[in-house]
Amino acid sequence: MATLKLPSTIPSPSEDCEQLQKAFAGWGTNEALIIQILAHRDGAQRKKIRETYYQTHGEDLLKDLDSELSSDFQHAVLLWTLEPAERDAYLANEATKRLTASNWVIMEIACTRSSHQLLCARQAYHAKYKKSMEEDVAHNTSGDYRKLLVPLVSAYRYEGDEVNMTLAKSEAKTFHQKICDKAYNDDELIRILATRSKAQLNATVNQYNNQFGNAITKDLKADPEDEYLKFLRSTIKCLTAPEKYYEKLLRLAINKLGTDERALTRVVVTRAEVDLQRIAEEYQKRNSVTLVHAIAGDTSGDYEKMLLALVGHGDA
């Protein structure tokens, strides 16, 4: 469930563009007006606004937002305004660059999007970077991470509900055997994670629990300091219980000494139209405080207002 709130009547794209122009005009920028408009329009509506803005003002709205705003607020508004596929392409590209490299962001995009969404991100990547996403991921990662990440971003998983229980049982055994052998980068293990449908993987994870008495993610905690093992656990979480993965990501970002704004922004912006409601519920259950409250306590100014609007706090 999304947290995005839309007003009962949506102004036309040209009205929105006119208002945005007003927000940019004169000496100061009217940030509240920008939030009031953009944080309450869905992907299709924002796309229309960008198109209309370009037609009437001959300039990319993103470029104007970029020059009018600054710091975390700017970053949140820009990421949010992008179409989901373009945004994923951008995030994945940043995650393959040396200075902003992040295996985590790549894994997150590969594992939490639907097959169709991931495909659209790969198409947007072609269009924007004149290369393929898997090409850059393969070229810029290495070792065990590469071995896991390349098939994850290349997957086009089956999305039906059908589950083969015999297969789930046998692949749960495979997982158990590999974990016992500490063969965490084993080909079979990666094959299963990178190619099976999410429904099938879920059945396998359940079978693991039934047959061996522990959650697979628990058995993967053999060495709590092992960074790759941590990564593997999160991959399984992203594939089978993304809301739990995101809850933890938010928790760590918010509790960190000096909030991790990049992570906080990324989760709110990429999930507000998808399942942020569900993530917020997980958050409250786990932290005994609402996500709104936690964000409000940890951020300030226009950045805070933007995030809270996206989390569904207040009126549209």
Place this chain on the structure above:
Amino acid sequence: MATLKLPSTIPSPSEDCEQLQKAFAGWGTNEALIIQILAHRDGAQRKKIRETYYQTHGEDLLKDLDSELSSDFQHAVLLWTLEPAERDAYLANEATKRLTASNWVIMEIACTRSSHQLLCARQAYHAKYKKSMEEDVAHNTSGDYRKLLVPLVSAYRYEGDEVNMTLAKSEAKTFHQKICDKAYNDDELIRILATRSKAQLNATVNQYNNQFGNAITKDLKADPEDEYLKFLRSTIKCLTAPEKYYEKLLRLAINKLGTDERALTRVVVTRAEVDLQRIAEEYQKRNSVTLVHAIAGDTSGDYEKMLLALVGHGDA
């Protein structure tokens, strides 16, 4: 260039269906009429015919063709009538089954189709088999073949013409180093083959030739008996010069003691609407005999007539 010949005026799908029904009626089957219709309709037209046939006769045309025809002719007509994406899904699925297993067919589909065509085949695979293509390939292949095939079928390559010459030079060096080390299943080598655009790979192969004085496929002939090495050479050929790959496949299929009809049918049927003209030119250049002549000399009956029609011999 395609070899498929269409009549100057195309009958409506309902007229075609009526004629097909006539061809099926009574004691014998009118094979000539079936060829006259189906072998001279393009993919979109055949799709329309199948839809119309189902609407008017309540039966899948493929099922009726299956029961009316037999042996190689039947196989050719059925494969041809399928939509390209469905056909690729079917061929790939057959190639992952134990009795009809073929790493070659999987590689051929992964490497000679456009990114969009391969994606459509993967979508058709979902729809028909309730699984993903890469899932079955990964599950049913092993060793070096699996290591190469899974990323090949999962690729969604960039298709623009842009080439990075610095990269081509450095990756040509990588190829050379790995070949010198006989590290034919090396991660880097597979990464390059499985993720780079075809234009980029072509530049790399050219750079290899320039820098090291030999074609890369020649240097990959170190051990002529090594089956995997043969497979690797063909993969590079499929990616950079598919018409040469197909010419050789046809040559071997036709010259074999007791023609390899499966391969012959597959090439003609899958390429007739794509580049069979170009392949036939290669064939004539290499064998000093036209492809039409070679096929006519090696096949007979309705099967021969069907193939010759698809190769563009005679009138539509």
